[in-house]
Amino acid sequence: MKFSFVMLLLLPYSDAFSQKVLDRVSFKTGFSNSTQTWGFSPFDHIRPPEKSIQGIFFNLQYIQPLTSKTEITIGIQTVEKGFRTTYGSAPNPVFFFNAEYQYIFSYIEMPINYVYHKKKWYFTGGGIVSYMWENAFRFKEVDVLNLRGKQTVY
Numbered sequence: 001m002k003f004s005f006v007m008l009l010l011l012p013y014s015d016a017f018s019q020k021v022l023d024r025v026s027f028k029t030g031f032s033n034s035t036q037t038w039g040f041s042p043f044d045h046i047r048p049p050e051k052s053i054q055g056i057f058f059n060l061q062y063i064q065p066l067t068s069k070t071e072i073t074i075g076i077q078t079v080e081k082g083f084r085t086t087y088g089s090a091p092n093p094v095f096f097f098n099a100e101y102q103y104i105f106s107y108i109e110m111p112i113n114y115v116y117h118k119k120k121w122y123f124t125g126g127g128i129v130s131y132m133w134e135n136a137f138r139f140k141e142v143d144v145l146n147l148r149g150k151q152t153v154y
Helices: 002-024
Strands: 025-034 053-065 070-088 095-118 121-145
Touching: 002 025, 002 053, 025 070, 053 095
Parallel strands: none
Antiparallel strands: 025 053, 053 070, 070 095, 095 121
């Protein structure tokens, strides 16, 4: 009898609560392109793919409504950031080299945003708390030495 009474009291609340919570949770995945800034222009950071790090990010987000026009979103996501570049000497008949390096940083992040609704428009502002859990540095260099009458050395 006590169990039935408790279930009768809790069942409507837990059912309504669980449906509202599931409507507020979202999962996103996307493409990330990360690179370094080269100059003073705001468009200098846009580089071709051979100079940037591409990756896929995953985001799990919860939306908490505050009023009919405002809400806060809190999420957790993983993303890779970094950059890479290549450089070398001018071609020379005797010696030349080519080198490339890259930095890859793996982050787990927690974005927190404030969202304001105005008719069909959404205005969002906020911040991201990040923790870098892994970093990698890779370097590759190729030296070519051409000696007359002898074998080319790499």
